[in-house]
Amino acid sequence: MDINGTHYRTIWLEDDGWSVGIIDQTLLPHEFSTARLTSLEETCVAIETMQVRGAPLIGVTAAYGLALALRSDSSDDAMFQAIQRLTATRPTAVNLQWALERVRKAVEKLTGADRISAAYAKASGLAEEDVSACARIGRHGAELIYEVAGGKKDQPVQILTHCNAGWLATVDWGTALAPVYRAHDAGVPVHVWVDETRPRNQGAALTMWELMAHGVPCTLVVDNAGGHMMQKGLVDLCLVGTDRTTRRGDVANKIGTYLKALAARDNGVPFYVAAPASSIDWSLDDGMSGIEIEQRSSEEVTQVIGRNNGEVQAVEIAPPGAKAANFAFDVTPARLVTALVTDRGVCPASREGLFSRFPEHAA
């Protein structure tokens, strides 16, 4: 998408034809800076330190990391060591292993320069696949926005989102925000209410930044506000991403998503989840019992990171010695999800709904 009029992706091949450019997301929204990855190790550190984050983007970055590794040593041994090293960066990210497996299969029968160029080609191919899947989600989801817009004359369609499921989490377009960009670019007036998304504030830091950079009207609110806004008719629809979708349509997403889904149901506001095929776990039915919820460090809760006089700092918000718990995700049951927006179209959040779009997975 655009950053003040210039088109960017989150990851790209540099003009030298082999090194990899990324946006350093750890500095956002305080500083826009790009970084250049020239080795396996630099790529691993970029993933570990969350210079790149978001499951789709992590997968593509790892694929490029493997290409960089092969460029310096294209042997089988080096390839397997690189895969091990990359897999260890974010051990829970399924997408990462999936992307590495795709590259490995594409290059395993090749050697030398052929292997290297095939690895780069596959990494680029995965990036393009991600862009086109997100673009399709954008087209399908935009129809939902247009339906609302039809009844609002020239008033903007009011969309609430949680966390960052925007283009910064993918290669381009995003998942939940793809329909928003699509509608905005088509001249349909939209306005996004952005949950700040404590504890890591991805809404305040990343979603606000990318929407503002592209010129989409948006307003930051605290995570507590959405219920009241829905009571008052200030939200036409909710649109969020998913880290994992079960085959019956339960959705694991950033902590707090479930609360917004409850408020949407209580106020008759549609609650849509943008779910790329890669987020669907076809092996799992019940998300409430079947998805383990990651617990992260208490410092993410007791501290907040921001800028003060141009410097990025962490401030303590709790008394010294305060205990904190940090549940990273919650599960929104399918009954609260109005529909899933997949890259193959909109469908009910149910087994039947998902099978209608992905018949190859029907039992």
Place this chain on the structure above:
Amino acid sequence: MDINGTHYRTIWLEDDGWSVGIIDQTLLPHEFSTARLTSLEETCVAIETMQVRGAPLIGVTAAYGLALALRSDSSDDAMFQAIQRLTATRPTAVNLQWALERVRKAVEKLTGADRISAAYAKASGLAEEDVSACARIGRHGAELIYEVAGGKKDQPVQILTHCNAGWLATVDWGTALAPVYRAHDAGVPVHVWVDETRPRNQGAALTMWELMAHGVPCTLVVDNAGGHMMQKGLVDLCLVGTDRTTRRGDVANKIGTYLKALAARDNGVPFYVAAPASSIDWSLDDGMSGIEIEQRSSEEVTQVIGRNNGEVQAVEIAPPGAKAANFAFDVTPARLVTALVTDRGVCPASREGLFSRFPEHAA
């Protein structure tokens, strides 16, 4: 309650017999400091800047503010202007108007020094009334905790609270936390999950501080977490305060309360609201349409205050120029409230329930 072994209230008459001492709550939990109010204007600023906050405490502070105003000009004109000025400081809390009305009635037929001393006497009387009302809420509410404790053997009763409805929000004891202190002091094991309560973080700053100071086990969580915790059976009951309760039992409280009430209902967790008589607006039925919701400055959302190397600082969490909206309260409809804990006992959140405890208000 005690702070490091010394008993404090949140507000008191200073030894000079006319100026008013308060705890400056804007500095907590980073610094414990008191302030001295010597005029109407200082009192209004203390309320507006939330050096004092919490509906019951605001009411008592406003009463003292009116006494301070009369001390400098005891005319009817000055009195009405002071009431107007004080009423405008915080539009949502009903206690403020109620307290001012009580003082006005106590002094309207008096003049000069008699009027001034009667105003001080009434302000002190309101403070004592608040302490005893909170103590009664503590006794009644503790019974609800004991009921749960009976089924938990020696496991702590898990209580979720939002914002600060502790002794810092009142003159002493608190409303929602009074039953917690009562149970804890009686040796019944309790543990409190404390919502941080963005944007002003009263949970992280005030509730954690006062519970830790009293030795009550407590854990800070982000506002997003409560739904997940209720899904996972980690919460036995919710207990929150109220800024305004309508006669049918709708409850206006800190933004985000409604979301927790929805999660409690969805998971069969009791949702109790500690409602002192002073919080009840007998003139109002429908809280959804009838209660004005205060909107505060966007800086409270785009900035977070905390300490860094011993210094209290505000850090910016959003991109420069980010728009933010800041709704301070929401309304939880009576249907989501399991019961009200009033100073006259526990009752259903309904007209019949409230009239059973306050028959003098029955039509």
